[in-house]
Amino acid sequence: MSDSTSTVSTAASASTFLPEVPEWRRMMNRFLGHRGLLMGSIILGLIVVLAILAPWLAPHDPYLQNISQRMIPPVWHEKGSWEHVFGTDKLGRDYLSRLLYGARISLTIGLSAALISGLIGTTLGVLAGYFGGRVDAVISYIITTRLAMPVVLVALAMSALVGGSLQMVIILLGLLLWDRFAVVARSTTQQLRDAEFIASAKVLGASTTYILVRELLPNILSALIVVMTLEMAHAILLEATLSFLGLGVQPPMPSWGLMISEGKAYMFFKTWVIAIPGIALMVLVLAINLVGDGLRDMNAPEGRN
Amino acid sequence: MKRILDVKNLQVSLPTPNGNLRAVRGIDLHVNKGEMLCIVGESGCGKSMTSMALMGLLPKRAEVTAETMYFDGMDLLSLSKKERNQVRGMRMSMIFQEPMTSLNPSYTLGNQLCEGIIKHKKVSKDEAKKRAVYLLERAGVPYPEKRLDQYPHQLSGGLRQRVMIAMALMCEPDLIIADEPTTALDVTIQAQILRLIRELQQEFGTAVIFITHDLGVVARIADRVAVMYAGQVVETASAQDLFADPQHPYTKGLLNCIPIPGKTLPGSHLESIPGVVPSLIGELKGCAFENRCSASIGECCYRSPSLENHLGSEAHQVRCPVATTSFQEAV
Amino acid sequence: MLVFIFRRLLVAFSVAITVSIVSFMLLHLSGDLAISIAGPESTAEQVEQIRIDFGLDKPMVYQYFDWLWSAVQLDFGRSYYFQDTVMSLISDRLPVTLTLGGLALALATVIAIPLGVIAAIKQDTWIDRLALTIAVIGQAMPSFWFGLTLIVIFAVNLHWLPAGGNETWQHFVLPAIALGYYAMPAMMRLTRTGMLEVLNSDYIRTARSKGLNESSVIFKHALRNAVIPVVALAAVELGFMLGGSVVIESVFSLKGLGQLAWDAITRNDYPVVQAVVLIIAVFYILLTFLADVINAMLDPRLRVR
Numbered sequence: 023m024s025d026s027t028s029t030v031s032t033a034a035s036a037s038t039f040l041p042e043v044p045e046w047r048r049m050m051n052r053f054l055g056h057r058g059l060l061m062g063s064i065i066l067g068l069i070v071v072l073a074i075l076a077p078w079l080a081p082h083d084p085y086l087q088n089i090s091q092r093m094i095p096p097v098w099h100e101k102g103s104w105e106h107v108f109g110t111d112k113l114g115r116d117y118l119s120r121l122l123y124g125a126r127i128s129l130t131i132g133l134s135a136a137l138i139s140g141l142i143g144t145t146l147g148v149l150a151g152y153f154g155g156r157v158d159a160v161i162s163y164i165i166t167t168r169l170a171m172p173v174v175l176v177a178l179a180m181s182a183l184v185g186g187s188l189q190m191v192i193i194l195l196g197l198l199l200w201d202r203f204a205v206v207a208r209s210t211t212q213q214l215r216d217a218e219f220i221a222s223a224k225v226l227g228a229s230t231t232y233i234l235v236r237e238l239l240p241n242i243l244s245a246l247i248v249v250m251t252l253e254m255a256h257a258i259l260l261e262a263t264l265s266f267l268g269l270g271v272q273p274p275m276p277s278w279g280l281m282i283s284e285g286k287a288y289m290f291f292k293t294w295v296i297a298i299p300g301i302a303l304m305v306l307v308l309a310i311n312l313v314g315d316g317l318r319d320m321n322a323p324e325g326r327n
Numbered sequence: 328m329k330r331i332l333d334v335k336n337l338q339v340s341l342p343t344p345n346g347n348l349r350a351v352r353g354i355d356l357h358v359n360k361g362e363m364l365c366i367v368g369e370s371g372c373g374k375s376m377t378s379m380a381l382m383g384l385l386p387k388r389a390e391v392t393a394e395t396m397y398f399d400g401m402d403l404l405s406l407s408k409k410e411r412n413q414v415r416g417m418r419m420s421m422i423f424q425e426p427m428t429s430l431n432p433s434y435t436l437g438n439q440l441c442e443g444i445i446k447h448k449k450v451s452k453d454e455a456k457k458r459a460v461y462l463l464e465r466a467g468v469p470y471p472e473k474r475l476d477q478y479p480h481q482l483s484g485g486l487r488q489r490v491m492i493a494m495a496l497m498c499e500p501d502l503i504i505a506d507e508p509t510t511a512l513d514v515t516i517q518a519q520i521l522r523l524i525r526e527l528q529q530e531f532g533t534a535v536i537f538i539t540h541d542l543g544v545v546a547r548i549a550d551r552v553a554v555m556y557a558g559q560v561v562e563t564a565s566a567q568d569l570f571a572d573p574q575h576p577y578t579k580g581l582l583n584c585i586p587i588p589g590k591t592l593p594g595s596h597l598e599s600i601p602g603v604v605p606s607l608i609g610e611l612k613g614c615a616f617e618n619r620c621s622a623s624i625g626e627c628c629y630r631s632p633s634l635e636n637h638l639g640s641e642a643h644q645v646r647c648p649v650a651t652t653s654f655q656e657a658v
Numbered sequence: 659m660l661v662f663i664f665r666r667l668l669v670a671f672s673v674a675i676t677v678s679i680v681s682f683m684l685l686h687l688s689g690d691l692a693i694s695i696a697g698p699e700s701t702a703e704q705v706e707q708i709r710i711d712f713g714l715d716k717p718m719v720y721q722y723f724d725w726l727w728s729a730v731q732l733d734f735g736r737s738y739y740f741q742d743t744v745m746s747l748i749s750d751r752l753p754v755t756l757t758l759g760g761l762a763l764a765l766a767t768v769i770a771i772p773l774g775v776i777a778a779i780k781q782d783t784w785i786d787r788l789a790l791t792i793a794v795i796g797q798a799m800p801s802f803w804f805g806l807t808l809i810v811i812f813a814v815n816l817h818w819l820p821a822g823g824n825e826t827w828q829h830f831v832l833p834a835i836a837l838g839y840y841a842m843p844a845m846m847r848l849t850r851t852g853m854l855e856v857l858n859s860d861y862i863r864t865a866r867s868k869g870l871n872e873s874s875v876i877f878k879h880a881l882r883n884a885v886i887p888v889v890a891l892a893a894v895e896l897g898f899m900l901g902g903s904v905v906i907e908s909v910f911s912l913k914g915l916g917q918l919a920w921d922a923i924t925r926n927d928y929p930v931v932q933a934v935v936l937i938i939a940v941f942y943i944l945l946t947f948l949a950d951v952i953n954a955m956l957d958p959r960l961r962v963r
Contacts, residue, residue, distance in 0.1 A: 170943050172900070179923050423864060433957065434879075480958065491864075
């Protein structure tokens with residue numbers, strides 16, 4: 023009684039008989055079928071467009087102060103006017119314009135910090151996963167150490183020393199947020215290390231650099247893009263936090279975190295001062311997270327939940 | 328002989344993104360007391376779905392209907408959830424294909440062996456343990472007392488399957504459904520487990536539905552056989568009749584795929600059935616086997632054959648007009 | 659088991675040392691501490707004087723070992739700003755932060771686990787969607803902004819709870835909610851996916867085939883296995899919350915470790931910053947270690963290793 027002979031012939035799953043659908047069409051259908059992903063992409067796309075077009079869309083100069091027009095409430099209040107749709111701040115600057123320019127800051131920081139940390143984390147993770155052994159032990163130790171460091175505190179302390187600025191915040195966050203990239207790159211590389219296409223590249227005498235960059239990287243990219251979105255959201259929230267505590271982006275830049283910080287003193291009577299930038303932050307981060315979750319679902323085989 | 332299980336026109340369908348997957352398409356089945364019924368068929372033919380439907384273990388989204396589904400005179404489909412739980416586990420139990428993952432990693436074997444009988448038969452912990460030790464011993468598990476305090480990961484796959492068998496026997500069920508219980512095991516261990524199931528089945532007089540894709544297994548243990556194809560029973564007969572006088576082209580094809588000691592010459596070619604199983608989504612037109620059948624005639628394309636008695640005997644039924652007519656012509 | 663604990667302890671200890679080295683180096687490399695301490699208006703002589711007074715003229719390695727030697731004896735030196743030793747400052751503030759962290763974690767757990775379980779059992783129903791929405795919003799909301807919003811609603815408008823301070827237990831309610839909501843989503847989602855995975859597992863099918871009640875299937879057989887990774891996450895989250903307490907404590911004027919750190923950072927009080935970073939890192943390391951031990955206790959498969 024051996025398996026090969028007595029086993030009833032071919033097995034076929036039902037899907038084999040479905041008409042062939044091109045790969046991009048399938049992805050497109052899955053994309054459209056995923057409500058969260060669709061919603062997130064639309065919102066995120068909208069915010070990106072608004073941010074890019076800010077100089078043309080903004081009704082006022084975001085830095086222009088006007089002492090006679092301080093703390094005008096937004097248009098839906100009785101005293102609001104269409105002149106300042108979202109009202110003005112304590113220095114009479116137009117809130118809508120500041121909000122639009124603030125989107126640029128958030129997006130710039132999110133994207134740049136995620137790119138820097140992605141570069142660091144991916145390099146470390148791929149090396150650890152591919153070479154294993156001692157390299158892996160050392161890099162895993164570095165990751166553990168990094169995880170044990172309180173990010174917010176270290177970022178605060180360093181930016182206090184260096185002085186807050188847009189570039190500093192980007193570099194700081196980039197240097198601090200690479201852990202998840204490293205963890206994911208390491209485990210996905212480990213899974214692929216012994217795959218056939220890697221082995222065949224080795225047999226063909228490809229250099230290690232070639233194998234890592236041209237063969238391995240494209241195959242772990244989709245997982246890394248998911249991490250990228252999550253870290254973008256993370257960086258945006260951290261920038262807002264640093265700026266809120268006065269140690270991130272410095273005034274008069276229209277960072278959303280800074281706007282909340284500046285509005286804090288007025289929030290008891292003029293709630294909208296903190297509500298508007300806070301909601302903007304939330305919507306942006308929410309959209310990025312929805313895209314990230316959606317991409318993860320799409321990457322998962324048969325998109326389970 | 329008294330029937331412990333009697334099912335008529337069982338249908339199971341599952342909604343999928345591509346349409347309704349009709350996995351089981353009107354099955355008639357019965358099992359006599361103390362009998363070993365083998366259901367044989369290739370993967371995806373609906374045999375596992377059938378067993379899960381009988382146990383009531385299908386997910387809620389699966390739709391299960393049947394004309395009748397009697398278990399020892401009780402209509403299973405009209406039982407409340409609580410009554411069904413009472414029957415399942417106490418009077419029907421199941422052995423699964425994957426011994427490596429079918430036991431909960433967090434609890435001791437003793438705990439998992441005893442929980443069913445403690446719940447169903449209200450016996451004390453000590454009595455339950457005593458029975459567990461006895462059955463483990465009968466199932467060929469060495470050091471049964473020690474096993475009660477061990478965790479699943481401390482046992483090999485073969486031993487775990489023996490534990491699963493003991494577990495299935497704990498409440499002295501009338502019917503055990505064994506869903507490919509040997510498939511995941513090494514070949515040498517397969518034979519041992521098979522022998523064990525057959526021995527215990529005869530010793531305890533339990534009826535068993537043994538599900539397999541392996542005709543070699545069927546030949547060793549079956550009293551009766553039901554051959555399934557594309558969600559239907561295509562032929563059912565006593566094991567002896569089926570092997571001696573197969574009627575359905577699919578059964579014949581299957582039998583040609585296995586070597587017969589003494590008959591098949593070394594180095595000779597073994598047959599295989601060309602083509603693949605049709606998709607089970609939506610309706611099927613005509614006979615499901617038509618596209619792979621060498622004996623098909625015109626009507627096979629549009630008329631779904633029904634299960635007919637062969638030689639006028641209810642004991643051997645075939646779902647094939649060609650087999651039935653050729654018999655009539657011969658007469 | 660003992661070997662396992664011992665090895666983990668050894669790693670934990672060396673990670674703590676590494677964190678202290680890295681944070682020491684980061685602070686010393688980010689700028690000239692003597693200039694920062696002296697302030698912008700000081701003369702070159704004053705800076706030199708400070709350099710000598712604080713021992714900043716010695717080689718960095720010497721400074722570090724000097725500091726470490728005292729630190730292992732729980733002597734972190736004197737604060738530059740507060741008229742007190744760093745140790746007594748910390749022992750004053752630590753209980754507040756631990757209370758806050760503990761309450762927030764308890765709150766997060768009490769909500770996250772039941773919600774995750776229900777969402778998994780009722781997969782794809784409105785309850786599941788509601789739970790996911792709550793989680794997604796929680797992940798997108800900046801915690802400082804949520805804290806401010808809670809103050810506006812519950813302290814200013816409804817007068818139910820105090821807005822800031824740490825005199826009574828009521829003072830801890832809003833901060834614990836703000837911090838807890840930040841930790842909850844990840845735990846909830848992990849419970850949900852863990853539960854879904856377990857509910858589809860073979861051993862749950864076995865349990866069902868034994869005719870057990872649904873409650874015993876879910877609570878005895880599924881929950882325990884699904885919750886194992888959540889325990890580890892909870893410990894890690896508590897570590898993050900201690901690190902993130904700086905934000906919430908400054909919003910709610912809670913006199914805890916986080917606010918101490920913030921005060922110290924803004925006043926260039928480096929012995930305090932250094933000590934707080936180390937202590938939070940040590941707590942994080944201890945908590946992850948504890949999570950490993952609890953995991954090993956819950957999962958018999960890990961016990962033998």
